[in-house]
Amino acid sequence: MHTTVGIIGGGPAGLLLSRLLHRAGVDCVVLESRDRAYVEQRQRAGILEQSTVDALREAGAAARLDAEGLVHDGVELRWEGRSHRIDFPSLTDGRRVWVYAQTEVVKDLVALQLADGAALHFGAEVHSVEGADTGRPTIRYSHDGQDSSLTCNYVVGCDGFHGVTRAAVPEGVRRTYERAYPYSWLGILADVAPSCAELVYAHSPRGFALHSMRSPEVSRMYLQVPNGTDPAAWPDERIWDELDARFALDGWKLNRGPITSRSVLPMRSSVTEPMRYGSVFLAGDAAHIVPPTGAKGLNLAAADVVVLSRALIRQHRTGATDLLDAYSDTCLRRVWRAEHFSYFLTTTLHTGPDQSPFDTRLQIAQLDRIATSPHAAAELAMNYAGLPLP
Numbered sequence: 001m002h003t004t005v006g007i008i009g010g011g012p013a014g015l016l017l018s019r020l021l022h023r024a025g026v027d028c029v030v031l032e033s034r035d036r037a038y039v040e041q042r043q044r045a046g047i048l049e050q051s052t053v054d055a056l057r058e059a060g061a062a063a064r065l066d067a068e069g070l071v072h073d074g075v076e077l078r079w080e081g082r083s084h085r086i087d088f089p090s091l092t093d094g095r096r097v098w099v100y101a102q103t104e105v106v107k108d109l110v111a112l113q114l115a116d117g118a119a120l121h122f123g124a125e126v127h128s129v130e131g132a133d134t135g136r137p138t139i140r141y142s143h144d145g146q147d148s149s150l151t152c153n154y155v156v157g158c159d160g161f162h163g164v165t166r167a168a169v170p171e172g173v174r175r176t177y178e179r180a181y182p183y184s185w186l187g188i189l190a191d192v193a194p195s196c197a198e199l200v201y202a203h204s205p206r207g208f209a210l211h212s213m214r215s216p217e218v219s220r221m222y223l224q225v226p227n228g229t230d231p232a233a234w235p236d237e238r239i240w241d242e243l244d245a246r247f248a249l250d251g252w253k254l255n256r257g258p259i260t261s262r263s264v265l266p267m268r269s270s271v272t273e274p275m276r277y278g279s280v281f282l283a284g285d286a287a288h289i290v291p292p293t294g295a296k297g298l299n300l301a302a303a304d305v306v307v308l309s310r311a312l313i314r315q316h317r318t319g320a321t322d323l324l325d326a327y328s329d330t331c332l333r334r335v336w337r338a339e340h341f342s343y344f345l346t347t348t349l350h351t352g353p354d355q356s357p358f359d360t361r362l363q364i365a366q367l368d369r370i371a372t373s374p375h376a377a378a379e380l381a382m383n384y385a386g387l388p389l390p
Contacts, residue, residue, distance in 0.1 A: 002151045003029045003119075005312060006139050008126050008165050009158030010039055012102055012298055013284035015109035015120075017156060017305035019059040022118040024313045029150060030113070031124040031141055033159075039122070040110060044102040046214060047072075047199075047295035049386025050095040052302040061108050069100035070213070072198050075384065077367060079203040083249055084371040091374070091381035095388075101214050102298055124148075129155055129168035133278035137168075153279065156308065158301070160285040161270065169277040181267035181291060181346065182353050183207070185222040186234055192257025194219045201293075201349055202246050203363060208350045209246035210293075211254075219255070222265075222292075224350055231262040267291040267346065269339055275328040281308060288335045293349065294342035299386055304331050306389055330390060341383040 005021060007014045010032025021028045032039060048056075048069070056062040073096050074087045088096050113120045124143040131137040132155070139150040157165020166174065194213040202209040207224035214220050223242055225234075240256045247254055270289040275282045284301030307330055311323035323330075348366050352359065370376045 001029075001148070003027050004153045004316070005029075006137075006150050006152035006155045007031070007158060008129070008139065008155065009160065009163060009284075009286070010034075010110075010120060010122065011158060011160075011284070011301075012105050012109065013301035013305050014156070014158035015106065015113060016055065016059060016061070016302060017158065017283070017309055018118050018120070019061060019109060019112060020055075020305070020309035021312060023059065024309070024316070026312055026316045027118070029119040030121065031126055031139065031143075031150070032120070032122050033125045034122065036110065036122050040103060040107050042103070045292070045295065045298035046099055046101045046212060046220060047299075048098040048100055048105075049295075049299040049302075050097070051306070051386045051389050052299045053098055055302055055306045056105070056108075059109075061105075061112055064104065064108055065098065065100050068104075068215075069098040070215075072097050072099060074198050074381075076196065076198055076200045077203075077370065078200060078247065078249060079364060079367045081249060082371075084367075085198075086370070086377055086381050086384070088381045088385045091378040092385045095382075095385040097295075097385055099213060105298075126159065126164050129157075129165055129280060132168040132280040135279060137279045154312065155280045156305075157280065157282050157286040158284050158305070161289055163286055165280065165282060165286050166272060168280045169272075169274075169282070173274070173277055174272060176270060176272045178271075179269040179343070181269075181350075182227060183224050183350055184227050184229060184267055185210075185265040185292065186225045186229060186231060186239070187220070187222045187263055187265055188239060188259050189214065189261045190219045190221070190257045190259045191217065192219050192255045193217060195253065195255045200247060201345075203349045203351075203367060204246040205351065205360070206242070206246050208293075209243055211243075211247060219257070225264065226353065227266065229264050231264050234262065265292065267293075269343060271332070271335055271339060273328070273332060275304075275331055276324075281327060283308060283331075287331070288339070290339055290342040291346045293346040294338065294384065296338040296342050300335060300338050303334055303389055307331055334387065337383070337387065345380075
């Protein structure tokens with residue numbers, strides 16, 4: 001079997017790329033190792049930047065997002081019993097964010113793909129990508145108990161850090177830059193109405209906390225915890241008491257309810273360069289990982305595939321390869337900006353295990369500056385709401 005673009009990974013990046021290419025008449029096939037139920041249920045990001053929403057609208061995949069997504073025009077910072085709101089539209093020329101879970105984005109894209117899109121194969125385990133440095137690479141995979149191969153003009157790896165596509169870039173060419181953080185997040189979903197209208201980021205001597213939401217009836221919250229924490233060691237009452245302590249603010253009350261899931265998320269940063277080798281392109285987590293503090297993971301992946309879709313469509317229609325040749329450099333400029341912003345927000349809001357009082361005072365000084373300087377507030381708002389795509 002042959003296709004123009006072989007896409008490995010049926011998460012939001014691979015599905016969005018397939019949708020954009022299919023609508024432009026570019027032949028493609030998506031291979032996803034997991035089954036549909038798993039793909040549609042795995043919990044990940046919940047904040048969509050303006051550019052991501054624009055891309056989903058362009059792909060004809062935003063009907064439910066526009067009907068059910070929660071538009072947010074800002075975030076709230078809390079520290080030392082104080083609160084400060086960052087207003088996005090007034091600082092970003094009208095850009096904002098949406099609360100709409102990655103699970104819902106994937107459900108929307110899968111439904112469209114199966115209804116009128118390109119081929120999408122669940123349960124297709126990719127074993128290798130061969131001939132990356134040729135004009136006709138081959139994807140070797142198993143599906144329905146049979147070994148198969150797919151030849152392509154181009155291969156796009158949207159299969160994450162541990163996927164096989166990164167291995168198609170030779171070690172002598174591939175460079176990976178990484179940072180591990182000395183803390184993790186304990187994340188919960190709770191069947192209780194959110195206690196706030198917008199996200200709350202809290203700096204506390206006890207550690208960081210984040211109040212988010214998935215819907216008007218479901219809250220999503222996170223606590224900074226030590227690496228290696230067992231979520232079972234945190235019963236419901238302990239979680240709610242700790243959230244109460246970290247969010248503490250006069251006149252504000254945290255709603256409590258049944259916790260339906262809990263998990264621990266390690267924090268790390270990673271960038272692999274280049275994002276292209278021959279006929280193979282990396283996108284999303286296959287190329288970069290950010291700590292979740294800045295809500296950049298899904299949005300960076302969407303930006304990658306928007307840039308790549310434009311390049312592939314241009315090559316398909318005109319034969320020009322200039323945008324394909326520039327893909328890695330174009331994306332990496334945005335990736336490193338997002339990495340820096342995520343690092344800045346993470347290290348400003350979290351309390352390290354060996355943190356000194358001097359370090360804490362530096363954090364407080366930075367938060368004070370954001371609250372008092374329109375320039376500092378605008379820098380945070382523009383990066384959080386997402387820089388426009390080139």
